[in-house]
Amino acid sequence: MITQIITFNVKPEHYDSLRTALIEDKRNAEQEEGVVEIRLFTDPQKPNIIFSYEPWKDQDALDYHREHPYTVKSCRLFDTTLTSPLETLNLTEIRPPTPQTVEDHRQLLFQKEKYDAKKNFYHRGNRRYRS
Incomplete structure (x- = not known):
């Protein structure tokens, strides 16, 4: 399993358009076989930041998602809508203790x-x- 938390630092004037694109990407990705779930969050203290929590079955599933037209469409917006590059945190799988x-x-x-x-x-x- 691959789990990522992605941080989007959004320019205030582009918040609504990026939010809409990310929701569309989420809805489409949920139809993919390799996605476990996608959750989008905002920080009430920092309203121009969006977080995406994305666990994927494996690297192939994540690569497959990145090639879809709806994902490419969202990614094209990043150059104009974000104040800084994406921040991606790759989480380690945690298992219950034996x-x-x-x-x-x-x-x-x-x-x-x-x-x-x-x-x-x-x-x-x-x-x-x-x-």
Whole structure:
């Protein structure tokens, strides 16, 4: 699985046109076999920023999406509608822990941080922190 978060910094005067194009691209992409989902978000504190959350089944699915006319149409708008180039964050797949990784994590945690109840301190290496 490939998951991306894409940030669009939109010029205020082009916000509506880019938003419309991204919604159209989303609706079309949802018909593609390789898309898991696409979600579009805005930040209430920064109204000219749009985020797109896009998990894809694999790289082939993402490449297939990028070749479609509706995606190419949206991409052509970026030169005139954005204040800066796209920012793409590629996320790593996260899986639930197995019993072994949980036990490994516990051992690592207690090696790095030990609580001294008598002194009300956490010990980390040579440092001590009061709780």
